[in-house]
Amino acid sequence: MDSTTTQRAWELALANQAVIHGALKKANIWRNRPDYEDLAQEGQLVYVTCYHRFCQEHETFSERAFNCYAYQAIIWHLRNILRRDMWLSDHTQASLDATVPPESDHLAYNFPESLIALSIRLGQIQELLSQRQKAVLVRHMWQGEPLSQLAVDLDCPARTLRYDRNKILRLLR
Structure with a gap:
């Protein structure tokens, strides 16, 4: 990777922001996300990396063919990032849940x-x-059983069970 190739890749990335933002949109990443700018920057980095790879693999350079190639690579990369973030958040939440004492013990101890x-x-x-x-x-x-399931078991409308639940809550107040 020489500096002229890298310079050309960045110039193309800046000139073709529509490709990068289109890939963000295709990956369901919207501007109201707090990490939108970070993911857009990731898209630019993937675009530049793809430029180097594309130039090595192809003897002739077609900007249209390259943009299609980069667009798909950016989508795949962004989806991998989103998948990893979702996995991390699920596992982090599970480990945090394991450290919290059960709710009933917590209430019995404090109140x-x-x-x-x-x-x-x-x-x-x-x-x-x-x-x-x-x-x-x-x-x-x-026990947390859904009212819809309870309605099936008791053979009555869920609406009736909602009325019953509200009556119980009124009596508890």
Whole structure:
């Protein structure tokens, strides 16, 4: 890689910003992303690298053919970056989740008075609840089962279960 080739590659990269920004758009990277400028700069670096590779592989230079070649290479590179970032964020979040104590232990340790008050309140309102409402309380509110699945199991509309959930929440307040 000599300096004239590199200079020519950068001149082409600056002249063909539409190719780079088109590749960003094709990779679903929009201007409102916080790292848009970083990814655009990555696209420019890939464009310059592709220029060197293209000149070595082809005896004649066609700017149209090269732009197609660079466009696809930029898309692949950007998608690899996005894939890596997604993988890192998933694994980082998983490791952070592993260090956080379970929510119930956290609440029992920090707020014993409120847990005692909550259990007393639940004992009081349980007499007021129907069987369906008790199922909503246990299966949806404690175990996290979706209301849509609970509606199928109880053979009633999900809307009714939403009303039941709201009634339970009103009673708990």
